[in-house]
Amino acid sequence: NAGVTQTPKFRILKIGQSMTLQCAQDMNHNYMYWYRQDPGMGLKLIYYSVGAGITDKGEVPNGYNVSRSTTEDFPLRLELAAPSQTSVYFCASSQATSGNFNEQFFGPGTRLTVL
Amino acid sequence: DAKTTQPTSMDCAEGRAANLPCNHSTISGNEYVYWYRQIHSQGPQYIIHGLKNNETNEMASLIITEDRKSSTLILPHATLRDTAVYYCIVREYSGGGADGLTFGKGTHLIIQP
Numbered sequence: 160n161a162g163v164t165q166t167p168k169f170r171i172l173k174i175g176q177s178m179t180l181q182c183a184q185d186m187n188h189n190y191m192y193w194y195r196q197d198p199g200m201g202l203k204l205i206y207y208s209v210g211a212g213i214t215d216k217g218e219v220p221n222g223y224n225v226s227r228s229t230t231e232d233f234p235l236r237l238e239l240a241a242p243s244q245t246s247v248y249f250c251a252s253s254q255a256t257s258g259n260f261n262e263q264f265f266g267p268g269t270r271l272t273v274l
Numbered sequence: 275d276a277k278t279t280q281p282t283s284m285d286c287a288e289g290r291a292a293n294l295p296c297n298h299s300t301i302s303g304n305e306y307v308y309w310y311r312q313i314h315s316q317g318p319q320y321i322i323h324g325l326k327n328n329e330t331n332e333m334a335s336l337i338i339t340e341d342r343k344s345s346t347l348i349l350p351h352a353t354l355r356d357t358a359v360y361y362c363i364v365r366e367y368s369g370g371g372a373d374g375l376t377f378g379k380g381t382h383l384i385i386q387p
Binding site for chain 1: 319
């Protein structure tokens with residue numbers, strides 16, 4: 160298994176440009192997440208999804224959109240890039256369980272700079 | 275989710291046990307303590323979790339005080355590869371755990387050769 164993969168690894172955008180950050184997982188996990196991490200800070204949840212066709216906002220959703228048309232893919236869309244969106248973006252996935260825990264598996268991240 | 279307090283940074287000598295404290299004095303009865311770590315420039319990685327009993331796995335041990343207001347993550351024989359930011363997270367596990375994790379700033383553990 161490749162686990163959680165993200166593309167691209169790095170990207171520089173100009174203010175006002177748009178782009179899609181790709182995330183895919185091959186573990187057949189129900190749940191997927193997008194986080195952002197600003198320098199020296201912890202991760203903040205942007206959006207999450209409990210299954211194909213279902214998405215919900217996290218702590219910092221403004222300026223982003225997501226879709227979940229398949230179990231495997233969870234792309235994150237930036238419509239009008241702003242310098243405040245300069246960050247490292249992590250995608251994660253986890254499996255729903257009936258137990259007391261579901262471990263989140265993280266991708267390697269996408270480093271985005273908006274100039 | 276209950277708030278956690280961790281030291282900003284810690285040093286530990288290679289081969290020694292690294293003890294990372296976490297204060298969570300407002301934890302409620304159904305909230306678990308989770309630990310993740312993030313090695314530089316990588317995504318976070320799960321380490322261990324617990325409710326009230328001490329836990330041990332192949333990576334670490336988790337000691338939770340009887341009143342559950344604090345906990346300690348123990349890496350028994352730290353290596354240079356354990357240098358990372360360690361996050362203590364307290365949250366309720368609710369029916370599948372779909373909602374995301376709340377990461378603070380964590381503790382930057384530096385293992386010294």
